[in-house]
Amino acid sequence: MNLLALYEQPQHVHFLHSRYFVEGAITGACACPEIPLPDAWLPWTIQKHDQVKDNEQADYVFTHLFTFFKSALAAMKDNTLQLPDYAVYKDPNSSYALAQYCAGLMMAHQSTEKEWGTAWKRMQNAAPEKSPQLSKDLQHCLLVFSSFADPTLAIEQATARGEQSLEVKLPLIAQSLQATLLQYVSISGQLAAYLPNQFETFTQDPLKPKQN
Numbered sequence: 001m002n003l004l005a006l007y008e009q010p011q012h013v014h015f016l017h018s019r020y021f022v023e024g025a026i027t028g029a030c031a032c033p034e035i036p037l038p039d040a041w042l043p044w045t046i047q048k049h050d051q052v053k054d055n056e057q058a059d060y061v062f063t064h065l066f067t068f069f070k071s072a073l074a075a076m077k078d079n080t081l082q083l084p085d086y087a088v089y090k091d092p093n094s095s096y097a098l099a100q101y102c103a104g105l106m107m108a109h110q111s112t113e114k115e116w117g118t119a120w121k122r123m124q125n126a127a128p129e130k131s132p133q134l135s136k137d138l139q140h141c142l143l144v145f146s147s148f149a150d151p152t153l154a155i156e157q158a159t160a161r162g163e164q165s166l167e168v169k170l171p172l173i174a175q176s177l178q179a180t181l182l183q184y185v186s187i188s189g190q191l192a193a194y195l196p197n198q199f200e201t202f203t204q205d206p207l208k209p210k211q212n
Helices: 019-030 038-045 055-077 096-111 113-126 128-149 151-160 166-174 177-192
Strands: none
Touching: 019 038, 019 055, 019 096, 038 055, 038 096, 096 113, 096 128, 113 128, 113 177, 128 151, 128 166, 128 177, 151 166
C-alpha cells in the first residue's frame, strides 16, 4: 500500500508535502508508542494551509491518507512493514525520495516526543534494566534516519567532529535501513506494552479533518 494513486492527481495534492515525506510522516505516526489520532497527524501532511477546495476534496484526500495509515499500522502489527522501494541511497545529492521519507519520519518522531517520553518513563519505572539497551538502540535508529534525511548536513557535521569517513560509509549503512526501521518499530512496541489501552481509539470512527 502506498499513496501513488493519490499523488497521480495533482489537483488533490498540491497542498500536501511530497508523497515521500507524507508516507514517512504517517509511518512515524503509526510507530509512536501511543498512536496519535488523525487530528494530530493530519496537519503534518499539509504544506500549504487553507488550500483545500471544499469538504468533498478534504474527505477524498483524508480517506486515502487514513487508508495508508491503517495499512502501515497493520503491517507493523503483523511485522511485515517494508521500507518503500523508492527509499534508495545513491549519493548525497541524488537521494531525494529517501531523504524526504526519513525527514517525514523524523518530523513525526519529534512531534510525538511527549508520547515517547511518557512511555519511556513507564518502562523505566517498571523495568529499569531494559533502559540502557533500548536507549542505545533508539539513539542509533534516530541517528540513521536523521543522517539520511539530510546526508549533506550529516557529512558536514561528521567532518566537523573529525569523522572523515561518513560519506564513504553511508552506502553501507543504507543497506541496514530496513532492519533499522523494523528495530524502531520494535522499540515502540516494547514501550507501548507499558501503556494501558493504547489501541482502543481505533475501534471508533476516525476524526475528520477540521475545516476553516
